[in-house]
Amino acid sequence: MSRAPIEIQGLRKSFGAVDAVSEATFIAASGRVTGFLGPNGAGKTTTLRILLGLTRPSRGTALVQGKRYRDHPHPARIVGAVVDIAGAHPRMTARQHLLTYSALSGLSRTRIEAVLEQVGATAFADRRIGTFSTGMRQRLSLATALLGDPEILVLDEPSNGLDPGGIVWLRTFLQEFARSGRTVLLSSHVLGEVEHTVDDVVLIDKGRVRRAASLTDIRSSGASLEDVFLRATQGGDQ
Numbered sequence: 001m002s003r004a005p006i007e008i009q010g011l012r013k014s015f016g017a018v019d020a021v022s023e024a025t026f027i028a029a030s031g032r033v034t035g036f037l038g039p040n041g042a043g044k045t046t047t048l049r050i051l052l053g054l055t056r057p058s059r060g061t062a063l064v065q066g067k068r069y070r071d072h073p074h075p076a077r078i079v080g081a082v083v084d085i086a087g088a089h090p091r092m093t094a095r096q097h098l099l100t101y102s103a104l105s106g107l108s109r110t111r112i113e114a115v116l117e118q119v120g121a122t123a124f125a126d127r128r129i130g131t132f133s134t135g136m137r138q139r140l141s142l143a144t145a146l147l148g149d150p151e152i153l154v155l156d157e158p159s160n161g162l163d164p165g166g167i168v169w170l171r172t173f174l175q176e177f178a179r180s181g182r183t184v185l186l187s188s189h190v191l192g193e194v195e196h197t198v199d200d201v202v203l204i205d206k207g208r209v210r211r212a213a214s215l216t217d218i219r220s221s222g223a224s225l226e227d228v229f230l231r232a233t234q235g236g237d238q
């Protein structure tokens with residue numbers, strides 16, 4: 001059997017006395033959008049940061065295409081990470097930011113126009129990032145993630161601050177990305193939005209994965225995603 005593009009196995013991470021992640025085991029499959037869901041402080045960002053090589057786990061493994069992120073010679077060509085572009089210089093334009101990121105990541109600059117077009121950012125490509133709305137920043141973050149033409153997209157709370165039009169646009173984009181055989185893992189605590197976007201869900205609470213299932217299976221059991229989420233995160237043992 002071929003391996004899943006994302007495999008999290010027995011993951012644990014403690015920060016001093018705080019167990020941010022105490023048992024996380026799940027996969028994200030290709031051709032699917034997987035929602036990584038949990039309440040505030042559940043351990044989502046910590047898990048994604050470990051997956052992206054930004055934080056070291058205390059135990060366990062988080063693999064992309066069978067290897068740790070940092071062991072890939074060109075990780076940006078494997079995984080695109082959609083995280084806040086807070087580190088981007090506010091006086092840089094979107095196009096300058098993409099040029100800088102290409103150079104730092106060893107990526108060709110030939111895809112810059114294509115990714116700007118892909119995320120609908122061409123119109124503001126020459127404006128300074130400091131003047132951007134949240135939605136524009138999100139689009140630039142996605143464009144940055146797409147520069148390496150990755151097989152996998154990992155997004156931490158991607159619809160934060162997007163207006164309804166932006167949310168629908170992002171949903172369509174992610175579903176089309178997955179339909180092309182690629183893989184999307186996104187974290188969120190906004191169930192209403194996620195329910196329209198994802199194929200599979202992984203529910204985490206207090207650092208433990210409580211449930212992993214397809215949305216179809218959840219619906220066929222007669223429960224709503226909200227029911228399952230509340231049961232999983234309020235001491236239930238699902």
Ligand SMILES: Nc1ncnc2c1ncn2[C@@H]1O[C@H](COP(=O)(O)OP(=O)(O)OP(=O)(O)O)[C@@H](O)[C@H]1O
Nearest residue numbers: 015018020038039040041042043044045046047189
């Ligand atoms: N660098 C750190 N040092 C100490 N504690 C941390 C650190 N990072 C995270 N934590 C703690 O680990 C727990 C999990 O945090 P994490 O950010 O992973 O949760 P989350 O599910 O992403 O939450 P949210 O939805 O609020 O962003 C929280 O109790 C948090 O306070």
